[in-house]
Amino acid sequence: MPNAEQRLYAYIGGANEEEVKIPMTSPVRVEVEAAAGPFCKNNFTVSFFVPFSYEVPAFTAYVSQFGGYYMDDWSISKKAIALLEAIQRDHGAVEGDGYTFAGYDPPFRQIVLGPMKASIPEDRLRILSYNILAESLAHEFGAHLYRGTSAHELAWDRRCAAFLKEIEAHSPDVLCLQEVDHFTQLKRELAARGYQGRYLKRTGARVDGLAIFWRTARLRQVFMDNIRFAESGLRDNVAQVATFELLPAEEQGREREGSPVPSSPPPSPGRPASSLREEVLQQQRSWAQWQRRRRQAAGEGSGQASPRQPGSDPTGSRGEATSAAAAAAILPFTFIVSNVHVLFNPKRGDVKLAQTRNLLHAVHGASRRAGGAPAVVCGDFNSAAYSDVHCFITSGELGLQAVDRRWASGQVEGIGRGWYRMRRRLLDELASGVIRGYAPKVPVPWTEEELAVAFARLRSRPGVEEEGGEEFDGAGAGGLNGAGAGVGSSAGGPRSGDWIPDGLPDTDPRRKMLLTHPLTLRSAYQAVTGEEPVWTTCHDGYMGTVDYIFYSLEPNGAPSLEPRGVLLPPVAQSLRSGLPNAHWPSDHVCLVADFDARRA
Structure with missing residues (x-):
């Protein structure tokens, strides 16, 4: 995600075909494509919103708004799951298996x-x-x-x-x-x-x-x-x-x-020894x-004697280790x-x-x-x-x-x-x-x-x-x-x-x-x-x-x-x-x- 944000900042800063600087607005949008397994990394697509005077593709979305800071994926995923359950309950099945997160914390800080x-x-x-x-x-x-x-x-x-x-x-x-x-x-x-x-x-x-x-x-x-x-x-x-x-x-x-x-x-200054x-x-x-x-x-708790005291046999035994x-x-x-x-x-x-x-x-x-x-x-x-x-x-x-x-x-x-x-x-x-x-x-000698x-x-x-x-x-x-x-x-x-x-x-x-x-x-x-x-x-x-x-x-x-x-x-x-x-x-x-x- 940091690399994606740097590339977007360069793009709106003038590194585009028209060499035009584009003003940025909020929020920062992060689209999350769910991974194939619990230990695989998700795929992230980071987007910046720009003024409506620029042509951008339209899209339709179900939205749920909540407060707080973006601090971990799991807290955001729970919100996405709750939104998906509400959509399925009210509108039936929906297409896609990902979600989009939009953060309004100015400036944005990322976990x-x-x-x-x-x-x-x-x-x-x-x-x-x-x-x-x-x-x-x-x-x-x-x-x-x-x-x-x-x-x-x-x-x-x-x-x-x-x-x-x-x-x-x-x-x-x-x-x-x-x-x-x-x-x-x-x-x-x-x-x-x-x-x-x-x-x-x-x-x-x-x-x-x-x-x-x-x-x-x-x-x-x-x-x-x-x-x-x-x-x-x-x-x-x-x-x-x-x-x-x-x-x-x-x-x-x-x-x-x-x-x-x-x-x-x-502390108190000058305390005696x-x-x-x-x-x-x-x-x-x-x-x-x-x-x-x-x-x-x-x-x-272990049903055993207290740990060995200093000065006792240092070799120990398998039972003591257990x-x-x-x-x-x-x-x-x-x-x-x-x-x-x-x-x-x-x-x-x-x-x-x-x-x-x-x-x-x-x-x-x-x-x-x-x-x-x-x-x-x-x-x-x-x-x-x-x-x-x-x-x-x-x-x-x-x-x-x-x-x-x-x-x-x-x-x-x-x-x-x-x-x-x-x-x-x-x-x-x-x-x-x-x-x-x-x-x-x-270096100057010490x-x-x-x-x-x-x-x-x-x-x-x-x-x-x-x-x-x-x-x-x-x-x-x-x-x-x-x-x-x-x-x-x-x-x-x-x-x-x-x-x-x-x-x-x-x-x-x-x-x-x-x-x-x-x-x-x-x-x-x-x-x-x-x-x-x-x-x-x-x-x-x-x-x-x-x-x-x-x-x-x-x-x-x-x-x-x-x-x-x-x-x-x-x-x-x-x-x-x-x-x-x-x-x-x-x-x-x-x-x-x-x-x-x-x-x-």
């Missing part, structure tokens, strides 16, 4: 579905990630980035109402929001829609932060890690790492309040209680969702890499604590698709010798100043199939200070030792806020003396300037469509992709999340101004991904 696999609705999860543009930042940068946006379109009340409309239409199970500075209002509005949320403000002078909301009728929050990068001198950005349980099918639909395990208390230690110990006790309940549930598999089928499905807004500064690739690396280690630690739970990592990474930062996330490693920190994010501010010129450049690149590369041919930043690690909480003494695994108490005391332990953050490769073993990745993380991640959009979205943000300073939804690839037989479908941004040609505008309330569009929860 792309992955390979269809057998699943049940109770095991499906929808995750939404959205940078909603903080009101404080909209006013601060309005004259620079939003020159084409009116004061009415920037007004928070109007934009908030639009956000709520989008959320209601998409109906996600988990919302990861960035640039939130009206959390109390959003919490109240979303509570009325069945959501509960947690907020984490940035640690500096900015008033915005992050928020994670979840649908209480389907999910139970188990734990929430708050990551403050400023604790290691990595700027004032923050991240959230949440652990959820998917409620059993018989419990879904019931409204629930509260969480069985308390989350981290809100004893307060931090008590917070960590309380979280450890909470985790121990949750794990004890899971062991008891597994033992009762018991573990049965317990996994009984226990609630557990998964991790992280939310982050990485540093914006395009030339500080060292900080972006360090923040990303520390986040992924913290996610790995949360996954280990939850017994190897699958993870979703989403947010605004302020890094272009296929840049060094993006490749580090998806490949698990990055050699810094060939990387220039000033270009590591691939996010060049001010290329083609003004949204129209940047859109033209983006369309030209798409037409040619060649995306412009920004990295210089000869200084010791820059290397210290890139390899910096979040500090362990005071007075708490890491579990097993493992370096940077995030699984022990240090994992509650990253893990590891880092190279150097000064409270002021990374220093040039922190980077000391001399004396390190040959196998140490720092000797090879190799940055690594322990997760195996893939983009949900790449998994479904084969590539990242063309763009996710558009304003007078930049147009491109900086928002992502990644998911962890798990071993065969382990619980996993498999992407089922994604929501594409509107086609770039449909934009008539930069964002925000009358149709889109933020300078970003939301990303939405559907997952199937696969149990062991």
